[in-house]
Amino acid sequence: MAALSTELQEITDKLWGRSRLLIALLIMAFALILAKAIGVLPEWLNRIPEAAIPPTAQVLDAIFNFIQNELGIIYVTRFIAEGPLEFLLDTSGNLLEGKRRWPYLGPIPWSAIAVVAVVVGYALGGWRLAALGGGTFIWTAVIGQWKMAMQTMSVIVVSAPLAFLMGLTLGVAAWKYRWFERMMKPILSVLQTLPFFTYLLPAVIFFKVGPTAGAVATITFAIPPMILMTTLGLKKVSPEVIEAGHMSGCTRWQMLSHVYVPAARTEILVGVNQVIMLCLAMVVLTAFIGMPGLGAKLLAMMGSFKLGRSFEIGVTIVLLAVMLDRMSKAWVVKQPVHFERGTPWWKRHQVSLIALVLFIGFTLLSQVFPILAEVGRKQHLSQGKEIDVVIKSFLAIDAIKGTTEWLRWFLNVKVLIPFRNTLLAIPTPAFILLVVSFSYWVGGRRPGIYAAVFFTVVAFSGWWDRSVITLYTVISAVALAAIIGIPLGVVAARSSRWSKSILLACDTAQTFPSFIYLIPAIMLFGVNDVAVVFSILIFAAVPLIRYTIIGLSSVPPEMTEAADMSGSTRRQKLMSVQFPLALPTMAVGFNQAIMFSFFMVIIAAFIGTQDLGQELQRTLAGTELGKNFVLGLNVSLMALTFDMAISSWAEQRKKRLGLD
Amino acid sequence: MRASTPVISARNVWKLFGPSPERYLKSLSAIRSFDEIRADGYIAGVKDVSIRVDRGEMLVIMGLSGSGKSTLVRCFSRLHSITGGTIEVDGQDIMKLSERDLIELRRNKMGMVFQSFGLLPHRTVLENVAFPLEMRGQDCPERRERALEVIKLVGLDGREDYFPRELSGGQQQRVGIARSLAIEPDIWFLDEPFSALDPLIRREMQDEFLRLQEMLGKTIVFITHDFDEALRLADRIVIMRDGSVEQCDSPDQIVMKPATEYVAKFTEDIDKARVVHANVLTKPVNGHVLEGAPINGGSTIHELARVLVNDNRILLPVANDKGVVTGVLERNAALNVLLGAE
């Protein structure tokens, strides 16, 4: 008890020292705001004048130009694009969707792929996964989306292995060389917060429009988690296994290939799972540079408000995502099992053999029954129009319509627009001061300094207003998500059965490509600001709910029991025991929600926003690399500011509570 | 046996952990205690240790956890590079070996068994045992044959295709032992090989180990923190504390003549009669008149308890294995040991 009180004393001392600076910062900010309100603020203190903004975009353009043309990098990249990469994409394209390229064998009949999925699913996780694998492919074929789905898959089957190999190599390098790891760390955090559109344009310019650019952008986006997981796994190999390797006389190379990498299998496979999921999410988004596939079709259908077809495509994408996720996760936990001695070879390779036989069998069968090879235009069972009618008439029911319209009106007029206008009215320096105060208050000195630097850079980028609008969307969506998500998490955490099923739902929802979240938003609210906030809201609510449940249910039972024995009510227990202990974990969820929102807000640009995303999307049509980069960096810097503040808070907090 | 060249000879070996240990060690002029070194920001894993391991002997290193046992053995096999001093293996300074030579040394001369087994989880028993052979490039049928041989030796035949995960702790350690024996090493290091096992299994494994040792006759460095285990196995015992050696002697000497307070305290609770052999208490004949049947010098006092209690001679003749009388035993001194009155 005494220790606790001295600690409290310490904390208050620290807070007091901190709060003096904080108060100073806030007073400055409010002075600026007040000055503007009574009209004495000079304009150059309100917004950075045009003249003072450095021509960053032009300079970057010049640099890119130099790299591209003078250094001749573009020849190298184009060579890769037109050579090996295109070759791989053509091959997979031929096999899966029947593109007229070497080896001129495809398309593989859908039924043959479906049976292989059944066998693989069974081998990895029994009948449930078998049903999921087969069901996904049967649905895709029968609903008439086979070709689109295979266009998407043909990019994934090339991108994922390449991203895996590169991530593995870089991960090994980062583990081996400390300087490389230290260099990679900041780059990786920027890469992970950079909006996907920022990857797309350089990919198009350096690697030619079309599947190659899509694949390159996808690969680049999917590499960072693979690097992190590889390094993590290699660091975790038990020292005795390493020593056993040395004592067995391994050379350096043998150590790596025979000891480290196999022993880090679990983490590396988790990396594989993440690579696959990111590849799927990104390939769908390459629709924005005109890549054909599920994403492109979804984009087109949503654009023309064909809700039925959008819904069906959404289901296909979700099924693919869940199938890929479950199968790769099942692979992670699958441990090798021995065969009894004297097991004949065909029994040892039973699964591969059955898959092969069925594959050949169905390929041959499909020669006889063409429907097994391809479900034709007139044969598919798509109910797009009918679903469309159902959804639209459902939405047109008075009560529903009344509710959504009232919500739209309320959110727009009472919440969103006033909030946006307030944020836009704040003078730039005051805004920066407010953000710095927040970071300093939450995370301490370092995050505070970074916030100051990052937001000043944003202010001088020349895109201040759009950045503020981006931030406004993120803040509104996360705030609304917290209002809905946290109570939901708290309620769910009360019973272990509920928390289990909600956690499962959250995990599943997190595997959906972000694009999917636009569908319900557009369905309910049409194409406008509220739909944007709503789509981000559901996307961001998932991690909030998830980490609230995890945080609350990982509070050690002896602590809650102690609270019970002290005669606290449920509410007191929640407020004074469970929340404080769960807060660091919940902060992780909060952080993720903010990062997801920054990601989503850019994607949502296509609904029609006025933020950075909108400008970013416009650059995709042109060749303004510099501008594209500046816009992307703005998003990244804002996201990193919050990331640093919140993670630093969670870490300090965890340390103080002795959790970990 | 002592006369032949030692297999391992360590002289003034230091192993310090910390930011720049070499420089720090050079700056040490006077002797500093473990705690003083720690106050300077370094940990003395091994502190000025000189030891020799003779061919064919079983040296047991003992001490509390954190006393530097593992570190010392890892210096012998150069899993750690030492900070100061020299270690020679078969007359060769191992700190001077190139990477290539070091790998050769480990591939041909050294085997090691680890406390938590250190098995490769993705390999079957057979593949684990054959691993060192594979690393040195032996071809498949040959290494398979040798691996099967060692697996049989440790009593795991029939389990070749199992994965470590599918075996019990004791069985896993048998795999570890088999792997370390696959290359027929000259020197065998065992770092608390049985500590992670249940007491019953531990006993069984010790018996098994003694059987192997009798059969193979290797030079062994064995680490344990269990005194009973040490006494059961050792030719000589090294007692370590805070990185330095407190005493290095035969079990009898450690029990009868502890060199320091610490060792005395350490051996306090031991039933000395079970450790001390008649030989150790034997005095030269010096013209004493001897009568009656001699006792065997190789027996422990505990084994002689019945004779000692029932006999009424003051002096008992002591004979070696061949029946030749080598000295006399004062019955009273022996009874003191037996009754713990010493």
Ligand SMILES: Nc1ncnc2c1ncn2[C@@H]1O[C@H](COP(=O)(O)OP(=O)(O)O)[C@@H](O)[C@H]1O
């Ligand atoms: N790699 C290392 N880095 C720093 N300190 C170490 C390292 N390895 C061992 N030590 C320290 O050296 C001392 C001896 O450890 P160790 O040899 O493992 O003891 P034992 O095997 O007798 O339990 C301990 O204080 C331990 O903390």
Ligand SMILES: [Mg+2]
């Ligand atoms: Mg140890």
